[in-house]
Amino acid sequence: MAVLLDVQSVSKAFGGLQALSSVSFTVGAGEIVGIIGPNGAGKTTLFNVVTGVYAPDRGRVVFRGEDVTGAAPHHVCKLGAARTFQVSKPFAALTVLQTVRIGALNRIPDMAGATAKALEVLELMGLVAKRDEPGRALTVMERKRLEMARALATQPSLLLLDEVAAGLRPNEIQDMIALVRGIAAGGVSVLIIEHVLEAVLRLSGRIVVLNHGEVIAQGRPDELVNDPRVIDAYLGEAYSLA
Amino acid sequence: MTLAVAILALALVLPVAAGPHLLTATIVALHAAFMALAWNLAAGYAGQFSLGHSLFYGIGAYASTVLYVRLGLTPWAGMFVGALLAGVVGTLLALGVYRYKVHGIFFALVTLGAAEVAKGIADNWAFIKGPVGILLTMQHAPRDFFFLRREPYYYVALAMLVVMILVSLALERSRLGQFFLAVREDEQAAEASGVDTYRYKTVAIGLSAALTAFAGSFYAQFYLYISPDTVLVFEPQLTMMLGTMVGGAGTALGPVIGSILFSGLGEALRNLPFLEGTRQVVIGSKMVYAVLLIVVLIYLPGGLVTLGQKRA
Numbered sequence: 001m002a003v004l005l006d007v008q009s010v011s012k013a014f015g016g017l018q019a020l021s022s023v024s025f026t027v028g029a030g031e032i033v034g035i036i037g038p039n040g041a042g043k044t045t046l047f048n049v050v051t052g053v054y055a056p057d058r059g060r061v062v063f064r065g066e067d068v069t070g071a072a073p074h075h076v077c078k079l080g081a082a083r084t085f086q087v088s089k090p091f092a093a094l095t096v097l098q099t100v101r102i103g104a105l106n107r108i109p110d111m112a113g114a115t116a117k118a119l120e121v122l123e124l125m126g127l128v129a130k131r132d133e134p135g136r137a138l139t140v141m142e143r144k145r146l147e148m149a150r151a152l153a154t155q156p157s158l159l160l161l162d163e164v165a166a167g168l169r170p171n172e173i174q175d176m177i178a179l180v181r182g183i184a185a186g187g188v189s190v191l192i193i194e195h196v197l198e199a200v201l202r203l204s205g206r207i208v209v210l211n212h213g214e215v216i217a218q219g220r221p222d223e224l225v226n227d228p229r230v231i232d233a234y235l236g237e238a239y240s241l242a
Numbered sequence: 243m244t245l246a247v248a249i250l251a252l253a254l255v256l257p258v259a260a261g262p263h264l265l266t267a268t269i270v271a272l273h274a275a276f277m278a279l280a281w282n283l284a285a286g287y288a289g290q291f292s293l294g295h296s297l298f299y300g301i302g303a304y305a306s307t308v309l310y311v312r313l314g315l316t317p318w319a320g321m322f323v324g325a326l327l328a329g330v331v332g333t334l335l336a337l338g339v340y341r342y343k344v345h346g347i348f349f350a351l352v353t354l355g356a357a358e359v360a361k362g363i364a365d366n367w368a369f370i371k372g373p374v375g376i377l378l379t380m381q382h383a384p385r386d387f388f389f390l391r392r393e394p395y396y397y398v399a400l401a402m403l404v405v406m407i408l409v410s411l412a413l414e415r416s417r418l419g420q421f422f423l424a425v426r427e428d429e430q431a432a433e434a435s436g437v438d439t440y441r442y443k444t445v446a447i448g449l450s451a452a453l454t455a456f457a458g459s460f461y462a463q464f465y466l467y468i469s470p471d472t473v474l475v476f477e478p479q480l481t482m483m484l485g486t487m488v489g490g491a492g493t494a495l496g497p498v499i500g501s502i503l504f505s506g507l508g509e510a511l512r513n514l515p516f517l518e519g520t521r522q523v524v525i526g527s528k529m530v531y532a533v534l535l536i537v538v539l540i541y542l543p544g545g546l547v548t549l550g551q552k553r554a
Contacts, residue, residue: 051434072440073433083434091427093492102424105417106436114417135427154436 002029004158004189005081010049010059012042012213019045020213022059027158032180032190034204034221036197038233042213043193044086047162050191051083052076064157078106082156084147086163086193090135096122096146097131103153118153125149125179141172148179158189165196173199201225209233253400257393265392271505272399273460277478278485278497279406280453285483286491287419288446289426291346294335294353295482297360298328298451300474302458304364307376307468310386317387321459325452332451336444345429361474375469378462387463395464402456403498409453410494422446426492454482484531488538490545499546504531 005027012020019042027033035043048054050061055070062068068076077083082103091099100121104114122128125145130138138146144164151159161180165173177199184190194200200207201221209217209224211233217224224230257265277299284290305324309315315323339352365373381388389395413419421442424432429439457478462468482497484504490496511527542548 053430053433072438073430074436074438077434077436082436085431085434089428089431089434091424091431094423094427098420098423102420102432102437103435105420109417111415111417111420150431150435 037210281482284450302455328455329452333448490547
């Protein structure tokens with residue numbers, strides 16, 4: 001399996017807080033990889049480093065064979081890694097179609113072609129009926145779908161999803177799982193950060209467990225649920241509360 | 243579409259019916275609408291709220307005038323040189339300012355400062371006659387953009403505005419325009435959508451600066467006198483902002499409506515019986531402008547063009 005994303009010993013500190021310490025993992029073509037870990041484990045920071053929002057203090061990020069360490073976010077997107085934001089960032093005053101078309105224009109320079117692509121993605125995400133609504137008028141679920149639609153419209157080879165199931169109702173989570181499976185079946189690799197364990201355990205072929213900015217374990221979901229380190233750091237807390 | 247044709251037809255025959263006073267007022271309104279749309283390109287569509295557009299207006303006015311007075315270059319060509327120059331200055335300014343991640347209110351202040359610096363330079367630059375300014379001769383020389391009658395100026399102002407509206411509409415329907423909107427709405431999300439925000443912010447300022455310069459050149463040819471105190475002060479900037487904000491920023495029609503409203507209001511206030519003398523008129527109209535701006539921004543934050551639209 002060809003390696004699509006190769007994160008090599010990445011470290012990042014904010015002041016005295018070591019958000020990431022020597023984190024390494026890979027995402028292969030066609031894989032769905034999950035990243036789990038308790039709050040403050042460094043999951044979103046990791047996304048921000050991979051997508052160029054932050055440059056790491058040490059380490060390298062290689063995407064499709066190109067060193068993108070510290071590259072601008074739009075460059076990483078053009079190379080084919082598109083992300084969603086944990087706190088969704090809709091273009092509040094723009095319509096759903098406009099928003100998704102902006103993503104599509106990334107690879108399709110003409111408006112008609114980009115519009116067609118945007119509508120195709122909106123169809124997939126079940127947002128066609130909302131095409132003329134402004135971003136601010138959407139519900140939480142719709143905003144998450146819009147985030148994914150915008151990212152997908154850029155035609156990525158790697159989709160990075162930041163907490164797309166969080167805040168959704170159980171039936172919506174089922175829909176979201178089906179959606180992500182559909183996207184992956186279309187040949188897009190997925191790197192997913194998720195608090196909703198059910199979603200991440202069912203979706204991911206492989207899971208990376210972060211705690212205090214370090215990778216404490218990685219492997220198949222069925223291996224990890226029995227790993228005492230993981231139970232201690234994350235599952236224990238979550239399951240005992242549940 | 244039919245409405246647009248009807249308005250244009252009306253505008254074309256207006257000089258036949260209008261007296262000199264109304265014609266002058268209309269020229270002022272068309273000119274204001276043009277520069278409002280030029281500013282709107284950066285501020286309305288791309289969200290880059292420049293307060294320094296008088297700098298580009300001044301560059302336009304001075305470039306065409308100085309080139310004519312010193313080298314005999316016709317202002318018809320000089321205004322394009324001015325636009326190019328303003329475009330370059332705007333682009334360089336943007337490259338520098340955005341390089342250091344200056345945005346929002348700080349961007350507004352830096353651009354305001356840049357215009358102030360330009361005024362300081364102009365005031366102390368003997369080659370362009372410093373604070374005295376440059377007087378152009380009233381003459382009949384159509385090839386050099388001088389007319390004795392008002393009608394030709396009216397048609398030039400009208401043509402400029404029509405072109406500017408078409409440019410705005412074309413922008414709205416283009417990839418560039420969509421990227422401007424993305425930058426305005428959320429820079430982080432724009433970057434995540436593959437939009438190079440640094441580049442498109444810079445393009446927005448450069449383009450807007452170049453177009454603003456045309457208005458400056460027109461001002462010089464119409465009023466036949468420019469000085470740092472007339473074109474490099476806050477006044478042109480205020481004209482652009484008032485029309486745009488009240489009419490509706492980020493639309494092709496709003497700034498036109500707003501500018502015509504303010505120009506008309508300015509005329510009406512000039513003739514009010516209880517306002518005597520220039521000083522009273524200036525202060526009085528500014529107070530009315532301010533109140534109108536505040537009322538519109540509170541009750542119609544999208545500007546007058548959103549009147550009648552449902553609130554989202």
